[in-house]
Amino acid sequence: MATVAVENYLKHVLLLSEGGEELVSMGDLAGALAVVPGTATAMVKALADEGLLEHQPRLGVRLTTRGRRIALNVLRKHRLVETFLVETLKMDWSKVHAEAEQLEHAVSDEVLDRLDALLGHPRQDPHGDPIPNRAGKIDSQVYATLATCATGRRLRIVRVTEQSEEFLRFAEDSGLRPGAELSVGERNLVSGLVTLTRTDGGKIALGVAAAGKILVEPRG
Amino acid sequence: MATVAVENYLKHVLLLSEGGEELVSMGDLAGALAVVPGTATAMVKALADEGLLEHQPRLGVRLTTRGRRIALNVLRKHRLVETFLVETLKMDWSKVHAEAEQLEHAVSDEVLDRLDALLGHPRQDPHGDPIPNRAGKIDSQVYATLATCATGRRLRIVRVTEQSEEFLRFAEDSGLRPGAELSVGERNLVSGLVTLTRTDGGKIALGVAAAGKILVEPRG
DNA sequence: CCACCTATTTTGATTAGTCAAAATAAGTGT
């Protein structure tokens, strides 16, 4: 059975490869896992020996089919647990990521399936992140962000791709959660400022980096 | 923060001391944790240095106040999680012990409190084991067992003190779960056999060791 | 009192995961 550390390495390789087939650099992986680069190299070598990922020295890593299967299962646990914490236990969506980081390694497949049923087989978690189904299939639709979308049009927030508690608390306080509707007033590339208008007329200013974390679709 | 191993050592010292103040022998502790005796000695020495338990060499160990506080919190998590798995997720009570062994180390105090509220602050888990409250207080009523109680009287099962899946499946199939009513027909100390009569008239034979795992109170 | 049995402790090794710091490989610009 995969240890907690192994599950975390595989999960982060999956997240960093955006679901695609690109190589993930050792630096990015080490950064995501908060370990020094040498540690990541050592661990990656071991995981490659186990056949869970493919290591191209000095270039990066990519999941094997087996590794991907495990990573998707961990991600499914993470996101279903987050959904449970918000929907059933009424926890604040800014806190559930940290909780799920622990629980994702302790929840069995049977509990997972029962949670899934209890919640009505949700497709997204509270942040709008897609939940892989039991077969490991995951919606990977590409959305525009508040940093890249057309201005003036009516939009709906579909996803917030940032897990830090501070960011999410800010988003919550500003009404920027999945499902909320708004439009982009103006975007100043020089100052890096994006101005939003909520349906209630309220205006919010946002840095372009933060705006890039918020995915939207045209309302319709 | 206490590691998983530390939490397990403290929890098992608590369980083996029956809530009382008696010393727990190293052999019993090592057995409960499924480690060799030398491992338990080493770990106990470390925990004593941390001030979590008191080690009397060659005699045994006992929890300190700090160790007891942690152990009770772990036990509370274990039993509330079991209750959640049975009540909310409708899992079989014979399986929830193993699940809770994992989850008890991953559930935060905040999630714990919300589970407690969701379940309506239960006093016992599905096996009838008392759940410590948040302050660490735990019902420690002494009950008779099917091996020690008077024969002929009408009884109610209050608790089944054995966690193994096989035993619990047998108990379930025989209608021996907390709340069930029955009486002890006869008890043969020579053969070690206990005969039970259910309310529906059905008879069940049980070894005296198994009978000792089932706690009862006079119905009334 | 001595030999023996049993529980406990010690000692030496092992594994997983980690860090710090030195060594190396791969560009990049001049």
Added chain:
DNA sequence: ACACTTATTTTGACTAATCAAAATAGGTGG
């Protein structure tokens, strides 16, 4: 082509938790 920068890998050391097996300490029975 050469010196530089930067990412990656290697090396050596450490911690937590464990096992196997040898050493030891208490009783217990004769």
